[in-house]
């Protein structure tokens with residue numbers, strides 16, 4: 001369902017932390033676009049800049065040089081309030097640790113982004129998105145009454161309920177066992193195929209990357225390779241050449 005429109009694009013993006021001798025160049029001239037309806041895995045060794053890329057692409061962190069365009073807007077040129085609204089309305093996030101509110105039911109967690117955006121949640125919309133993640137029968141359960149995979153599916157429903165242009169996922173299966181991970185990844189792939197959702201996922205796991213339509217490889221803050229329709233074996237082999245051998 002990819003339509004060739006870039007939902008997120010980074011042009012010559014540089015991001016540095018610290019200064020002087022302690023300065024770290026986290027992103028070193030990144031040019032990268034994420035088109036509508038595509039599922040991209042961002043891979044690379046530890047410290048290569050994956051999380052920084054996600055933070056900058058999502059407008060959560062400022063870039064030092066270059067430009068990010070996110071859903072047609074440049075977050076660097078927006079006020080803090082406008083950036084908050086952009087994040088609330090156009091972006092969904094999924095995290096390794098789910099980040100659900102423990103005292104709220106699955107339904108109330110899913111309703112939360114709508115309430116924060118001042119949009120009264122309609123029961124049928126929330127029911128539909130819970131059914132989309134196969135949790136129609138768990139709506140009234142607390143997170144503590146759900147398995148890890150079910151909690152991550154609530155988090156996905158919560159990320160989808162506002163109809164975001166792009167979903168950013170940071171190691172979404174990092175806290176799940178392999179079978180549950182496969183279920184969550186299959187769900188993410190289905191959301192892309194059926195809803196035309198755009199997903200950008202940071203992962204260490206070649207099997208997770210194989211669910212994406214493209215794997216992008218970072219090393220020392222630079223994009224060094226891309227693989228279309230990646231297989232777990234192909235990704236693992238490419239990663240093996242990027243990882244620094246232990247001394």
Ligand SMILES: Nc1ncnc2c1ncn2[C@@H]1O[C@H](COP(=O)(O)OP(=O)(O)OP(=O)(O)O)[C@@H](O)[C@H]1O
Nearest residue numbers: 017018024026044045046047048049050051052053
């Ligand atoms: N807030 C910060 N202050 C200083 N340096 C930072 C900060 N955040 C990240 N870095 C540095 O920037 C570089 C890129 O970090 P980043 O977290 O983006 O890498 P990563 O590929 O996501 O790593 P990992 O896979 O280990 O999570 C690293 O050298 C890191 O130490």
